[in-house]
Amino acid sequence: MDSPHSLPPITLGSRDLARLEQLLESPALRRLPAAQALGAELERANVLPPGQVPDDVVTMNGSVTCVDEVSGDKHQFTLVYPQDADVVTGRVSVLAPVGSALLGLSVGQAIDWQAPGGRALRLRVVTVVPPPESADVLHR
Structure with missing residues (x-):
C-alpha cells in the first residue's frame, strides 16, 4: 500500500x-x-455534492475496469455495500481491501495494493461506468 504521502487524491459524492x-x-x-482502512480513505476524500461527481470516478454501485500494471491482468467489477457483495457476479464489497483502495479514484489513477497472500499489485483505473442512479440523482 502507498504511504499516506503518495496516495492519489480521491473524490466522493456527499x-x-x-x-x-x-x-x-x-x-x-x-x-x-x-x-478502519475505509474510514481512513473517507477522511482524505474531496467531497462533492450529488450530481457533481465526475463520471470517471469510482463510486458506490459503479462499475470499474482496472489493469494490474505488474501482471497485465484486467479486472472488472461493481463496487457495492457489504450486504450486496457477490464474487460470482463481480460485486466487490467496499470493505474488501481492493474496494476501499479503488473507491474515489478517477480513470488513469493507480494505487499500489497488496493482494491476499502478499502479492504486490499496481491497479490502474481504465474505465468507469457510473451507477444508474447517478443519472437521476437530482430527481429524487
Whole structure:
C-alpha cells in the first residue's frame, strides 16, 4: 500500500460519504481493520455534492475496469455495500481491501495494493461506468 504521502487524491459524492459513514458506525463493523482502512480513505476524500461527481470516478454501485500494471491482468467489477457483495457476479464489497483502495479514484489513477497472500499489485483505473442512479440523482 502507498504511504499516506503518495496516495492519489480521491473524490466522493456527499451521498456515498454519508451512507459509508453510517455503515462504519455499526458496532459490528467499527473495530474491523477493513472498516478502519475505509474510514481512513473517507477522511482524505474531496467531497462533492450529488450530481457533481465526475463520471470517471469510482463510486458506490459503479462499475470499474482496472489493469494490474505488474501482471497485465484486467479486472472488472461493481463496487457495492457489504450486504450486496457477490464474487460470482463481480460485486466487490467496499470493505474488501481492493474496494476501499479503488473507491474515489478517477480513470488513469493507480494505487499500489497488496493482494491476499502478499502479492504486490499496481491497479490502474481504465474505465468507469457510473451507477444508474447517478443519472437521476437530482430527481429524487
